[in-house]
Amino acid sequence: MGKDWLFGKPNIFLLFLFLLPGNTSPTTEPQYMVLLPFLIHTDAPEKVCVQLTHLNESVTLSATLEYQGENRSLIDDVVSEKDIFTCIPFSLPKSNSTSVAFLTVMVKGETQQFRSRKSVLVKNSESLVFVQTDKPIYKPGQTGTGNWVDVDSDSKKMSGLHSSEDSYFH
Template sequence: MGRPGNQMWTWTWCVILCGMCVGPTVAEPHYMVTIPAVLEAGAETKFCTSLMEPNETLTMTVTLRSEEKNTTLHEKTSREEFRECIQFQVPLVENEEVTKFEVEVQGNKFYSKEVRKVLIKSYPPMYFIQTDKPLYLPGQTVHFRVFSMDTKFRPTNQLVSG
């Protein structure tokens, strides 16, 4: 898997699908939630939810569960179809941690709960070394600078912690 800065092209999606009709005459709701299978620790990312063909008022709850903490990322009650993407802050971890991404859809007649694993991974900063010119003659002084950047190519010494 590529570095998170290149995530746009290398994401592996974790998709949760459910409610695909029990019988030929009974139409049940369908829902889908997508989230990257690998999340960058401390970064903002998003997941997308869809609810199709609800036949009653349903509540969709999306939770990220770890050993230390359970975080409800989204909860929506609706009788109408919806599609939306939700931005959230990924928890900080030391190296990497496997957490559970849980989607629960509940109504009076319908209930479904799906759990998938997602990896939260911490990426170290990248270091760049730049010289003032491409070639030096013997005896010339080499001038260089070293700087580090995060996975979004922001200088790490200019990041605002929050």
């Protein structure tokens, strides 16, 4: 009867195990998180996001972007809310080559300080060209038409219809 009672019928003992308090106290220590893409395109809108939680004092939030030997301040604000999530938009000018930029986020208060410095890759934006022809395969000497769509980094589309006499398709 003892074994059947434990496993065969509703067990109040198991119910009490689920109700016992465990380590369920939420963390109340201040925390931060910085979100940014690992690849930033030039001449395109980008953003970095910062989340601060469980703040117990007013803090100064600052973000600085180091790019091509210059420091650009993205934000320098006093935060007095306990929890905050903010995104900071920015864009970078074109460069001669692919390079690395550094983003430094600082959170300073009287009793707490966070600092995060991340490197990101910066590349020039590229445009894509999609070509659709009227035939899957051309024989030598055949003419045909093709639609093309040119999409740049800002998702601006330019399209047209060309005959094979206007353009050379590979």
